[in-house]
Amino acid sequence: MxxxxxxxxxxxxxxxxxxxxxxxxxxxxxxxxxxxxxxNRGKTLKHGLSGKTKHSKLDPFKQDIENHMKQGILNCSVIFERLQEKGYNGGITIIKDYIKPFRPLNTRKAVERYETPPGKQAQMDWGIVHYVDGEGKSHKTPAFIMIMGNSRAKYVEFTKRCDYYSLVRCMLNAFEYFGGVPETVLTDHMKTVVIRVELGKAIFHTRFSEFAADMGFVPKLCRVRTPQTKGKVERLVHYVKDNFLPGRKFIDLEDLNNQAIEWCKKVDSKIHGTTGEIPLKSLAKEPLLPLPEASTRDHYRWETRKVTRDGFVSYDGVRYGVDWQYSNREVRVRAIRGNFEVYDGEVRILCRKIEHTSGKIVFLRGQYQGLAEKEGVAFPMAYGIKSDTLIVDKRPLAFYDEVMGVRANG
Missing domain, CATH: 1.10.10 (Arc Repressor Mutant, subunit A)
Known part of the structure; x- marks a missing residue:
């Protein structure tokens, strides 16, 4: 032809x-x-290849892609990695072309990009993620997320609560992971940070203000109802939901957090699409403020709990048994280096590995030893002593002469 x-x-x-x-x-x-x-003038000539089907490297994997999309996975990078694990040796472009018709239209408004100098700012937020257990039941769990504004280094930690204690504990872990403290931390108006706003001025929680002062950073708030002002962490929240979590298998929260740290290191070892730099290398160059002393950091890992009547301390959905003699008393607790510790004043009364299964009851060996003998009373009440004989003090006669002399002279 x-x-x-x-x-x-x-x-x-x-x-x-x-x-x-x-x-x-x-x-x-x-x-x-x-x-x-x-x-043949005016006639349409048939091409030599017409009627022949051209095979694609993607054909054997299209059913896998369909299955991923049914699970809500539309991120091409994630699908590309999953297909490579099954032997796919093609490129990512044909995957993008195949998935493009299934993607929802982007209706988000355009915003101005805002960059910060090295060491200047970190952004943090909570995200709520979903997972399915072995019985097919759906659950929700909070994810704490922090990103350095300049280097784009990331920290992700999944928790059972998003209260004040969980917030400061996650922030401490993030600062220790980054190796320092940024000058400012940008967040939204979360209840654990801000009490209210009066005449345009935010009133911070006293405890959070004290924490910020001890750590050395200045808390900053994004504008109300404008989450794009902390767009880096907003995108990271979606990135965790769309890239890290879909299809991921884990045993418990500890296993999930270990995987999250490895994932952060993996993605931060690649060149960032916006900065053109490797985040972990850029992080090493950021002039972060030094971490406070370990004693200062550990101070914010403590929480106060009351021991139940039957001798248990509740922490992150798990009940830990302590000696029954501490029942109904307030104790100090903390999670540190994978252990759960309970203190009565300065005395440690329990140290054991953290349990991550919610609803679990962990008994202490010998927890109720001596309870029956003492009828459940840890400390005896004050009491008087009854005697069958009257005991009279014997004093010398000089004592009485002295007493009478004083009265006579008076």
Whole structure:
């Protein structure tokens, strides 16, 4: 088959009145070829490859892609990695082209990009993620997320609560992971940070203000109902939900958090699409404020709990048993280095590995030893002593003479 340009030339020369023989000599083709394209003028010629099916490297994996999309996974990078694990050796472009028709339209408004100098700012937020247990039941759990504004280094930690104690504990873990403290931390108006806003001025919680002062950072708030002012962490929340979590298997919260740290290190070891730098290398160059002393940091890991009547301390949905003699008393608790510790004043009365299964009851060996003998009373009440004989103090006669003399002189 000859090219379309040559066919056009044959027909133009035929229109000029030249014979097929003359055209064949002039263009260097056979006379029959010239006749063929002159005679087929106005007819649509069938391409030699028409009717043949062209196979794609993606064909064997299309059902896998369909399954991922049914699970809500539309992130091409995630699907690309999953297919590579199954032997796919093609590129990501054909995956993007295949998925594009299924993507929802982007209706978000355009915003101005705002960049901060190294060490200047970190952004933090909570995200609520979903997972399914072995019985198919759906659950929700909070995810604390912090990102350095300049280097884009990330920290992700899943918790059971998003109260004040969980917030400061996660922030401490993030600062220790980054190796320092940024000058400012940008957040939204979460209840654990801000009490209210009066005349445009935020009134911070006293405890959070004290925490910020001890750590050395200044808390900053994004504008109300404008989450794009902390767009870096907002995008990271979606990135965790769309990239890290879908299809991920884990045993418990500890396992999930270990995977999250490894994932952060993995993605931060690649060149960032916006900065063109590797986040972990950029983080090492950020002039962060030094971490406070360990004693100062550990101070914010403490929580106050009351021991129940039957001798248990509740923490993150797990009940830990302590000696029954501490029942109904207030104790101090903390989670540190994978252990759960309980203190009565400065005395540690319990140290054991943290349990991550909510609703679990952990008994202490010998927890109720001596309870029956003492009838459940840990400390005896104050009491008087009854005696069968009257005891009279014996004093010398000089004592009475002295007493009488004082009275006579008075």
């Amino acid at each position: 000859i090219r379309s340009g040559l066919i056009t030339m044959i027909r133009e020369k035929s229109d000029q009145g030249k014979s097929p023989y003359a055209i064949s000599k002039e263009l260097g083709i056979s006379e029959n070829t010239a006749k063929k394209y002159i005679d």
